[in-house]
Amino acid sequence: MMKQNVVEMTVNVIPEPVLRRLPVYYQYLRKINLDAPKEYISCARIAEELNTLAIQVRKDMAVTGAQGRPRVGYKVIELIKAIEIFLGWNNASEAYLIGAGNLGSALLGYQGFKDYGLNIIAAFDVSADKIGSEIYGKKVLSVKKLPDMIKRTGVKIGILTASASCAQELTDIMVNAGIKAIWNFAPVKISAPEGIIVQHENLASSLAVLSKRLALLLAER
Amino acid sequence: MMKQNVVEMTVNVIPEPVLRRLPVYYQYLRKINLDAPKEYISCARIAEELNTLAIQVRKDMAVTGAQGRPRVGYKVIELIKAIEIFLGWNNASEAYLIGAGNLGSALLGYQGFKDYGLNIIAAFDVSADKIGSEIYGKKVLSVKKLPDMIKRTGVKIGILTASASCAQELTDIMVNAGIKAIWNFAPVKISAPEGIIVQHENLASSLAVLSKRLALLLAER
DNA sequence: CTTTTATTGATAAATATTTATCTATTTAAC
């Protein structure tokens, strides 16, 4: 069966597991660069610290194009830069957040996003008592203004923190207005046309892994 | 190389990707059971709705032990029950939340956890103006009381929503007191002894996938 | 009652991902 079109195939040249590990290295490298800076680091060292294998680290780094030196390792700063550029985190992308509830507010207040080149420039909500307010310095606007704002500002990323029941409707609005990527925190599968990127953040999936492992651990002793 | 001990091998009999997909089915099945109940559903239908393949759905369901009937499909209620029991979501597990900041508060207020058999019974923090307060009906206690509370109540799950800088210290405290599983939302890798389950929730990993895909999408057109 | 069809369940193939091995290089020590 022909599963993927050409664009998607190019995307998938980088395996998703690799993409998901890169930020882990990134966080670690930035941390040591702050806490105990040193010029070079070896794959073996990174692997030991992050509880993985040197080969995997080396392979993962290879996809970013970073180059090391035999007998010495990689330049820490170069690794950080290489990951940043590879993921496009070197220049900020603007995003709108839709749904200023508990989770939405938490994300609005999360300082870490700027390290990943993500800048939430405004939030949208339906609730009258939120509209017009500010949360962590970000304006909360009426969701009615969303289509117009997307068109005017050309923002490409929508962070969807609305309830499950509104998620699809809001997705359609965003897509029609020109949003290209949706980071979905609502606990439902949303559907979007071909070519729109939907990244589903499902707490339940992580919890499932934890639950099952814990159940087995507690049962087998 | 001998990579895993016996306990871990048993755990890994269920591939992680499968575990991560089960909640997606679960959410979908519960939704249709609420919105438009029907007795039976086929893999083909589920796959179409969730934009995946019938074979994958069938294989995933097989691990839960759910059985279907040829020509008809699976009983919706049985599927839901099978997933619930398989993941241990049928009877509630108690958890403590450590770090009542933005994200911690959001999780305290999240109503969805009870569907997944997770019950956060209290929160812990260091900040004097949070200690003694309640957030969404959950008491916030001093982190100093944490070891004692874990020992007394036998709670096995810790949800770690503290800052990166405290994460390891708090992990050690929890592990010493008897916590068996840590759901880590702090943006650092934490280390724990063998036999302790650490589930790392890294927003940056998901964002990396989204960032890279969006960058490629925007570049290739 | 027989045939057709939709569907599961089992088996097999293909693909993706991880892990291991080997080679070349470069630094550091002698």
Place this chain on the structure above:
DNA sequence: GTTAAATAGATAAATATTTATCAATAAAAG
């Protein structure tokens, strides 16, 4: 300057995961 050791990079093997194929079954239609 030569040798030894550590390390990246390339290639190959092993493993895990996904996808396809086929056979069995039960419901529905004729």
